[in-house]
Amino acid sequence: MQTWEANVRRVVPYTPGEQPDHQDMIKLNTNENPYPPAPGVCKALSGIEPESLRLYPDPAADDLVKAIAEACGVKKQQVFVGVGSDDVLAMSFLTFFNGKKPILFPDITYSFYDVWAELFRIPYERPVLDEHFHIKKEDYFRENGGIIFPNPNAPTGVALSLADVEEIVAHNREVVVIVDEAYVDFGAQSAVSLVDKYDNLLVVQTFSKSRSMAGMRIGFAIGDSKLISYLNDVKYSFNSYTMDTTALAAGVAAVKDREYFDGTCRKIIETREWTKKELKKLGFSFEDSMANFIFASHESCPAEKLFQALREHHIYVRYFPGKRTGNHLRITIGTQKEMEVLTEFLRNYLNEQKI
Numbered sequence: 001m002q003t004w005e006a007n008v009r010r011v012v013p014y015t016p017g018e019q020p021d022h023q024d025m026i027k028l029n030t031n032e033n034p035y036p037p038a039p040g041v042c043k044a045l046s047g048i049e050p051e052s053l054r055l056y057p058d059p060a061a062d063d064l065v066k067a068i069a070e071a072c073g074v075k076k077q078q079v080f081v082g083v084g085s086d087d088v089l090a091m092s093f094l095t096f097f098n099g100k101k102p103i104l105f106p107d108i109t110y111s112f113y114d115v116w117a118e119l120f121r122i123p124y125e126r127p128v129l130d131e132h133f134h135i136k137k138e139d140y141f142r143e144n145g146g147i148i149f150p151n152p153n154a155p156t157g158v159a160l161s162l163a164d165v166e167e168i169v170a171h172n173r174e175v176v177v178i179v180d181e182a183y184v185d186f187g188a189q190s191a192v193s194l195v196d197k198y199d200n201l202l203v204v205q206t207f208s209k210s211r212s213m214a215g216m217r218i219g220f221a222i223g224d225s226k227l228i229s230y231l232n233d234v235k236y237s238f239n240s241y242t243m244d245t246t247a248l249a250a251g252v253a254a255v256k257d258r259e260y261f262d263g264t265c266r267k268i269i270e271t272r273e274w275t276k277k278e279l280k281k282l283g284f285s286f287e288d289s290m291a292n293f294i295f296a297s298h299e300s301c302p303a304e305k306l307f308q309a310l311r312e313h314h315i316y317v318r319y320f321p322g323k324r325t326g327n328h329l330r331i332t333i334g335t336q337k338e339m340e341v342l343t344e345f346l347r348n349y350l351n352e353q354k355i
């Protein structure tokens with residue numbers, strides 16, 4: 001018996017980190033930035049006349065595209081913008097991963113990639129990270145239908161060098177290689193410098209982490225103008241007005257304040273390095289993170305137990321069950337003060353466990 005359900009496109013959705021609502025919580029579970037957006041963002045938002053919302057926004061998002069192009073030192077024809085990098089990545093999967101051969105991404109990585117691959121019926125294979133959670137570049141030197149990986153990788157925080165990224169791109173000139181740079185501003189090397197040399201490279205970045213605007217939903221891609229025009233063709237076939245009037249205004253203001261951006265990133269990097277030292281003293285180990293989080297496991301206390309204990313104390317971190325990830329916690333870098341509260345709690349808790 002056929003019902004309408006036989007025609008449903010069934011998917012197992014991506015599960016985002018929880019957004020709990022407590023006054024006194026310390027939220028270190030979704031890699032948000034603990035600092036507010038650039039001061040210009042507030043001004044831009046308060047300058048929006050509700051009357052202006054009557055009109056559709058600029059479908060080409062020209063002001064934002066120009067501002068990003070200028071900030072990244074590329075031409076505006078090389079920039080594509082979307083509703084967070086999740087939107088940009090989904091459009092990119094739809095546009096560029098349309099072959100028969102499997103696309104490649106690491107076994108441990110951003111857990112949205114396999115969801116999009118399933119949604120769009122794209123075959124995929126997942127080369128395994130080595131025992132230290134590092135990408136083995138040679139795994140990507142074989143026939144495939146496209147490649148995507150984050151740099152630094154999530155949730156490991158491990159970065160590839162620019163030379164390694166270039167090798168992967170150079171070995172795969174016949175497919176599109178997407179480098180998801182959601183966390184690149186916290187100390188890794190961006191592949192934007194390679195887009196003029198390789199027309200098969202697409203670099204994706206977001207305002208959600210380093211620019212403190214996860215709630216605004218702005219992401220972008222940089223690549224050869226031909227890649228970008230194919231992306232725009234798909235976007236205009238799907239939804240012409242992805243970027244709303246407020247996001248466009250706030251985005252331009254955020255990009256223009258380079259000094260504030262550099263300052264925020266620097267603070268987070270300093271706090272991350274301090275947190276690494278403290279966590280080591282407490283018996284944690286982790287690969288060296290170049291992101292705004294640390295993926296750590298403890299020498300004696302199981303990660304799930306720590307996760308629950310922290311949670312009861314309204315300190316939220318992220319826990320990914322699973323064979324290779326299940327004894328780790330992904331801890332976002334908050335303010336210095338927040339990380340002091342976290343490490344102090346862990347010190348006391350681990351001491352009590354020993355009694």
Ligand SMILES: *Cc1c(COP(=O)(O)O)cnc(C)c1O
Pocket residue numbers: 031083084085086087110150154180182205206207208214218219
């Ligand atoms: C956070 C994140 C994104 C998506 O961020 P948006 O908020 O949609 O811009 C994409 N890729 C990775 C690896 C991320 O961690």
